[in-house]
Amino acid sequence: MTTTYAVLSEGLEKRFGAVHAVRGLDLAVAQGTVCGVLGPNGAGKTTAVRLLTTLLRPDAGSARIAGHDLVREASAVRRRIGVTGQYASVDGDLTGRQNLRLFARLHRVRGPADRAGELLDRFGLTESADRPASTYSGGMRRRLDLAASLIRRPDVLFLDEPTTGLDPASRNQIWDAVRDLKREGTTVLLTTQYLEEADQLADDIALVDRGRIAHSGSPAQLKALIGTYAEVVVAHADALAKAAGVLDQLTGVQPSFDHERNAVGAVTGDPTLTLPRLVRELDAAGVPLLDASMRPPTLDDVFLRLTDSKEPVG
Amino acid sequence: MSALAYDGTAMLGRQLRRVRNNPALVILTQSMPITMLLFFGYVFGSALAMPGDAYRSYLVPGLLVATAANGIMTGMFQAAQDSHRGVTDRLRTLPMSRAAVPLGQATADLVVTAAGTVPFLLVGLAVGWRIEGSALQAVAAVGLLLLFRFACAWVGILLGLASRSEEAAGQLGSATFMLPLLSNAYIPTDRLPGWLRTLAEWNPISAVTTALRYLFGNSPVPEGAAWPVAHPIAGSLAWCAALIAVFAPLAVRRYAHNDR
Numbered sequence: 001m002t003t004t005y006a007v008l009s010e011g012l013e014k015r016f017g018a019v020h021a022v023r024g025l026d027l028a029v030a031q032g033t034v035c036g037v038l039g040p041n042g043a044g045k046t047t048a049v050r051l052l053t054t055l056l057r058p059d060a061g062s063a064r065i066a067g068h069d070l071v072r073e074a075s076a077v078r079r080r081i082g083v084t085g086q087y088a089s090v091d092g093d094l095t096g097r098q099n100l101r102l103f104a105r106l107h108r109v110r111g112p113a114d115r116a117g118e119l120l121d122r123f124g125l126t127e128s129a130d131r132p133a134s135t136y137s138g139g140m141r142r143r144l145d146l147a148a149s150l151i152r153r154p155d156v157l158f159l160d161e162p163t164t165g166l167d168p169a170s171r172n173q174i175w176d177a178v179r180d181l182k183r184e185g186t187t188v189l190l191t192t193q194y195l196e197e198a199d200q201l202a203d204d205i206a207l208v209d210r211g212r213i214a215h216s217g218s219p220a221q222l223k224a225l226i227g228t229y230a231e232v233v234v235a236h237a238d239a240l241a242k243a244a245g246v247l248d249q250l251t252g253v254q255p256s257f258d259h260e261r262n263a264v265g266a267v268t269g270d271p272t273l274t275l276p277r278l279v280r281e282l283d284a285a286g287v288p289l290l291d292a293s294m295r296p297p298t299l300d301d302v303f304l305r306l307t308d309s310k311e312p313v314g
Numbered sequence: 315m316s317a318l319a320y321d322g323t324a325m326l327g328r329q330l331r332r333v334r335n336n337p338a339l340v341i342l343t344q345s346m347p348i349t350m351l352l353f354f355g356y357v358f359g360s361a362l363a364m365p366g367d368a369y370r371s372y373l374v375p376g377l378l379v380a381t382a383a384n385g386i387m388t389g390m391f392q393a394a395q396d397s398h399r400g401v402t403d404r405l406r407t408l409p410m411s412r413a414a415v416p417l418g419q420a421t422a423d424l425v426v427t428a429a430g431t432v433p434f435l436l437v438g439l440a441v442g443w444r445i446e447g448s449a450l451q452a453v454a455a456v457g458l459l460l461l462f463r464f465a466c467a468w469v470g471i472l473l474g475l476a477s478r479s480e481e482a483a484g485q486l487g488s489a490t491f492m493l494p495l496l497s498n499a500y501i502p503t504d505r506l507p508g509w510l511r512t513l514a515e516w517n518p519i520s521a522v523t524t525a526l527r528y529l530f531g532n533s534p535v536p537e538g539a540a541w542p543v544a545h546p547i548a549g550s551l552a553w554c555a556a557l558i559a560v561f562a563p564l565a566v567r568r569y570a571h572n573d574r
Contacts, residue, residue: 053407057571078409088407089400094334105324106410132335148404 004031006156006187007052009070011061014047021047023211029156029189029204034182036202037191038303041304044065044211045191046086049160052189052196053083066155082149084190089145092134096125096144099133107152119147121175134311139170146177157181159190163197175200207303220249222302229297230278231265235288240264243287252280258302262290267301324427329392331461333426343388344430347381348437354500355441367442368536372533373453374443375526376499378434382491383462383494385423387487389470391526392419393565394483397475411549412570416475417564420467427463431456447531458550462522465557472565498543499523504545515540518557521549 002086007029014022022044022153043063046205050056053062054074066080090099096114111117115206120129128136133144142162149157159178163171178188178201192198198205199219206216215222230251234243244264247255251268258264275294284287297305333340354377355370356428362369363462373469393416395483396402405415434444445452470487477483494500497519504512535546542549 054404055406075409076409081407083404083407084401088404090404091328091332091396093335093399093400094328095335096332098335100326101330102324103404106321106405106408108409145326 001102004032005029005064006033006066006200007035007063007189009052009061009063011059012048012051012063013060014051015059015123022051022058023212025061025208025212026314027206027213027216028054029187031155032125032182032185034178034188034201034204035204036155036198037189037208038193038195038198038205038299039191039208039269041193043208045208047211048208049083049085049158049189049191053081053088053158055083056076079152080155082151082154082157084145084149084162086156086164088149088160089119090133090141090148093132095130096120096136097129099144099148103148103151103204105213108304115151119150123147124173131157137170139166139173139184142170142174143177146174148250153184154186155185156189159188161191161193164193166221171197193200196301198246205299219299222299223297226297226302226305227267227269228273228294229265229301230273231263232278232282232287232289233261233263233291235262235290237262239288241284243282243289246282246285246287249280267297317411320412320415321414322417325414326422327418327565329422330395330425333422340426340430344433347430347434350380351377351434351437351441356431366515370438370441371443372527373500374435374438375530375532376494376523377522378431378459379462379526380494380497380499381430381434382427382459382522383466383519385427385463385466386470386490386493387471388423389419389421389467390474390477390483390487391470392423393471393474394443394477394480395474395476395521398480402475406569413566416468416471416565420464420562424460424464425469427488428460431459443532445530447529451529451531455526458525458529458547458554460523461554462518462550465554465561468558469567472561472568475565475568493517494519498522498536502536503539503543512540516559518542518550518553521546521553525550 005028007027009025009027012022012025013159020204037045037048052056052065052070054077059070065077068076068080070077092238093103097120098193100119101112101121104115109115120126125140125147128140134143136144146162163174166174181188182268190201201252202219204218205214205222207214215225230247232243237259240262244255247264247266250273251266251270253266253268255264255266275292278294279289279292282292351373355373356366359366359369364372415486473486474483496514497517498514498517503514503520506514524535524543528535528546535544542553
């Protein structure tokens with residue numbers, strides 16, 4: 001069986017003057033899956049989504065969205081996508097209901113009022129339906145945004161940082177909504193700064209760095225790519241440097257510190273580095289060891305290793 | 315119904331609903347020219363050589379046109395707000411007519427302006443302004459006024475879409491209040507120094523104001539003015555046609571390909 005791709009781009013490029021924001025984006029999102037696009041600020045995530053949603057015209061390259069050419073069949077693409085993001089928003093001066101009715105009308109949905117009512121219900125907005133959207137809380141606003149992009153049951157839904165700035169309860173509501181959509185067969189492409197979000201929702205992850213995809217694969221594949229994370233906790237801060245020295249020697253990787261917990265850790269791809277060996281070496285060096293562990297890396301570790309980002313995102 | 319008409323009507327509905335949701339703002343905007351009429355009419359009117367009644371009568375068409383020129387500011391504010399708050403981009407991802415969004419905005423602006431003209435004219439009548447020409451000419455005057463407003467709205471929409479931020483649009487938009495100061499909206503231009511007079515008379519506001527004064531029968535076309543003022547109706551129509559022909563396509567284009 002051949003895979004059908006809901007999003008398939010080849011060599012997409014976009015420049016803004018001297019800034020080469022997207023330089024050769026090759027992205028393949030299989031139909032019915034959730035793809036997480038991860039990257040540090042300024043990596044080109046938002047530009048990539050703006051290109052794929054017809055908001056920007058690419059300078060080079062091509063893409064097919066839900067089987068339609070991004071540039072030549074832009075209106076067919078627009079009929080099949082939904083977009084929610086920091087930049088694609090609802091009208092704060094209209095009520096929730098007025099917003100959804102307007103978008104339903106513009107989507108040529110039959111019975112715009114009924115569709116609006118349905119979506120308000122689904123996203124728990126019925127009670128506030130007749131208040132201006134500008135009075136909504138962050139979470140409600142985001143749910144209204146999401147509802148607005150689902151008016152016509154899109155084949156592909158683009159979510160640009162859908163939970164940035166939300167409290168955990170609102171974030172969970174959005175996550176549940178994304179899972180429901182996936183169950184219904186909608187393809188979702190979401191950008192996020194939160195690695196946990198990608199880990200929770202995405203079937204595949206594309207790591208974007210400096211305008212192109214640095215790595216892609218399932219979360220497990222990406223984690224396997226970089227090895228195991230070894231971490232030790234020492235009795236007092238003075239011993240951290242010594243522990244780091246041993247870790248450096250064993251892994252060949254610059255260790256990273258967690259000063260609050262007196263912990264230091266590093267990623268290793270060396271299969272001969274086992275937990276007993278780690279403990280023996282540290283003990284031999286006279287490190288006052290409180291705890292030692294080896295675990296699969298988090299996406300955070302993946303992110304730091306595979307992109308040039310100097311600081312963790314999120 | 316064509317896509318443009320259907321989507322344009324939906325966008326017109328959106329703008330009018332916004333007005334209905336926030337009537338205080340509209341009432342405030344619409345009461346500005348009334349305040350100015352009373353203030354200018356009685357404060358300046360008592361200091362001018364012209365008798366107060368005559369000045370207030372002179373001022374009514376001038377303020378109508380000066381207020382119509384505020385269409386630039388209103389158009390800018392709204393377009394910049396939509397553009398920088400993500401509404402424009404949401405609309406641009408929809409399978410709808412590209413021209414419908416700016417057209418809907420300009421048309422809604424026209425409806426609101428037309429409604430606001432009624433109370434202003436009533437106050438004008440109360441302070442001594444009269445329709446001294448024929449009813450048909452008066453209707454033509456209002457038509458010309460609305461056409462000018464429509465043209466100004468397109469100028470504003472383009473500038474708003476091109477603005478860097480809402481604040482920038484706000485600052486530039488507010489500066490447009492100076493445009494009527496350099497025209498014959500508030501004062502006759504015939505005593506201005508030569509070059510300044512030429513500049514003021516080539517201001518579109520002067521041509522439209524003169525046309526309104528002529529059509530309402532308030533004052534004759536001044537002698538020896540620059541062409542648009544000397545031929546106020548042709549001059550006004552030419553100005554409006556030129557503004558719309560230049561700014562409407564640019565605004566639609568800017569909306570459709572906003573490569574920010």
